Amino acid sequence: MPNPSLYDMTLADVEALMRGWGQPPFRARQIYRQLYINLADSPASMTDLPLALRERLLAEVPLGGLRLVRTQQSADGLTRKALFALPDGAVVETVLMLYADRATACVSTQAGCAMGCVFCATAKLGLLRNLSPGEIVEQAIWASRELRAWQGTGDRGQGTGTDDPQDDGGRWMADSPTPVQQLSRISNLVFMGMGEPLANYERWWAAVQRLHDPQGFNMGARSMTVSTVGLAQGIRRLADEGMPINLAISLHAPDDALRSELMPINDRFPITDLLDAAREYIEKTGRRVSFEYVLLQGRNDQPHQALALAKLLRGHTADGANRGVPLLCHVNLIPWNPIPGAPLGRSEYKRILAFQQVLMDYGVACTVRVERGVEIAAACGQLAGSMQN
Numbered sequence: 001m002p003n004p005s006l007y008d009m010t011l012a013d014v015e016a017l018m019r020g021w022g023q024p025p026f027r028a029r030q031i032y033r034q035l036y037i038n039l040a041d042s043p044a045s046m047t048d049l050p051l052a053l054r055e056r057l058l059a060e061v062p063l064g065g066l067r068l069v070r071t072q073q074s075a076d077g078l079t080r081k082a083l084f085a086l087p088d089g090a091v092v093e094t095v096l097m098l099y100a101d102r103a104t105a106c107v108s109t110q111a112g113c114a115m116g117c118v119f120c121a122t123a124k125l126g127l128l129r130n131l132s133p134g135e136i137v138e139q140a141i142w143a144s145r146e147l148r149a150w151q152g153t154g155d156r157g158q159g160t161g162t163d164d165p166q167d168d169g170g171r172w173m174a175d176s177p178t179p180v181q182q183l184s185r186i187s188n189l190v191f192m193g194m195g196e197p198l199a200n201y202e203r204w205w206a207a208v209q210r211l212h213d214p215q216g217f218n219m220g221a222r223s224m225t226v227s228t229v230g231l232a233q234g235i236r237r238l239a240d241e242g243m244p245i246n247l248a249i250s251l252h253a254p255d256d257a258l259r260s261e262l263m264p265i266n267d268r269f270p271i272t273d274l275l276d277a278a279r280e281y282i283e284k285t286g287r288r289v290s291f292e293y294v295l296l297q298g299r300n301d302q303p304h305q306a307l308a309l310a311k312l313l314r315g316h317t318a319d320g321a322n323r324g325v326p327l328l329c330h331v332n333l334i335p336w337n338p339i340p341g342a343p344l345g346r347s348e349y350k351r352i353l354a355f356q357q358v359l360m361d362y363g364v365a366c367t368v369r370v371e372r373g374v375e376i377a378a379a380c381g382q383l384a385g386s387m388q389n
């Protein structure tokens with residue numbers, strides 16, 4: 001791990017640093033405010049601090065650990081991807097998705113990934129290393145700065161400038177590229193970038209707490225979603241945290257044989273164990289979980305597989321009897337995004353809809369994920385840090 005940066009520090013850590021430097025206690029709060037509310041990109045711009053302190057910060061403590069190498073954006077400008085280099089040379093990617101009324105950042109928790117899912121580009125890298133809390137936090141800050149810059153450009157976000165309350169300049173349109181809301185920072189955060197968050201639990205959780213901290217970034221727990229490959233012990237641990245962040249579990253197959261082919265982790269946590277952990281999570285938290293299901297042509301997208309999935313989630317046991325309790329859940333179908341060299345195909349859209357219909361007919365809530373960023377390889381499972389080699 002590189003030197004801790006300011007983004008690696010809690011408010012208490014910054015307070016200790018200031019004490020050590022003989023500064024008055026309120027300096028720490030000023031710095032924290034600069035980092036998480038003003039989104040300062042350098043101590044040099046923290047102009048409420050004395051010059052000597054700014055200079056000392058600049059000289060002695062890195063602000064962050066990520067160096068922006070490149071940004072790319074989709075043709076409509078609404079999906080933006082950043083490639084960052086870490087001090088030790090590893091790279092990670094972050095995606096910002098802009099909507100009329102919200103902005104979602106998708107952040108990475110590891111450089112590479114050890115889980116080996118056959119359909120995912122990140123898996124091809126293997127695990128390079130865990131990200132520090134600061135390296136995770138900083139991605140959300142980058143996305144917020146990027147959002148702020150976008151909102152500040154041209155005539156976006158300000159409508160027509162008339163006083164007529166009926167004249168909304170078309171800003172109400174759900175798919176309008178023009179923001180209806182001016183946001184001070186990203187509104188949603190998904191831990192669905194590179195890596196497996198629950199395999200880097202402590203650092204990832206420290207990042208969640210940092211971003212949640214009402215004295216700083218103040219992101220609501222319900223606005224954050226973690227996606228896991230299905231590490232049962234991590235799901236149980238999360239259930240005990242008592243913080244209502246959203247949980248998404250990558251399921252991708254209705255039976256162990258197929259799931260193990262697609263996701264090697266299934267050998268360690270087969271479907272029964274995983275669903276037991278999910279049930280415990282639901283019981284403890286009272287919250288609904290999402291199951292992600294990526295659709296691969298001819299592999300897991302057949303109607304009988306949809307039915308098997310529906311039965312599983314409605315509480316049928318392995319012998320087919322309906323004795324169990326339905327899981328409080330929702331299924332999110334993800335059209336597979338192509339990655340180079342994978343001998344897999346993307347399901348035709350009509351097959352995806354048929355799959356969805358079977359689930360819904362069985363009483364399982366189900367949506368199809370709206371795609372973003374395929375053309376800049378920023379969509380689900382396409383993040384691989386294209387500068388890696």
Ligand code: SAH
Pocket residue numbers: 117119120121191192193195196197227228229230248249250292293294334335336337338339380381382
């Ligand atoms: N490690 C976490 C986060 C992965 S990315 C997890 O396994 O859940 C978020 C989602 O995208 C996961 O459900 C993942 O399985 C899925 N995914 C991976 N590669 C994909 C691809 N090429 N196309 C579509 N979805 C993909």
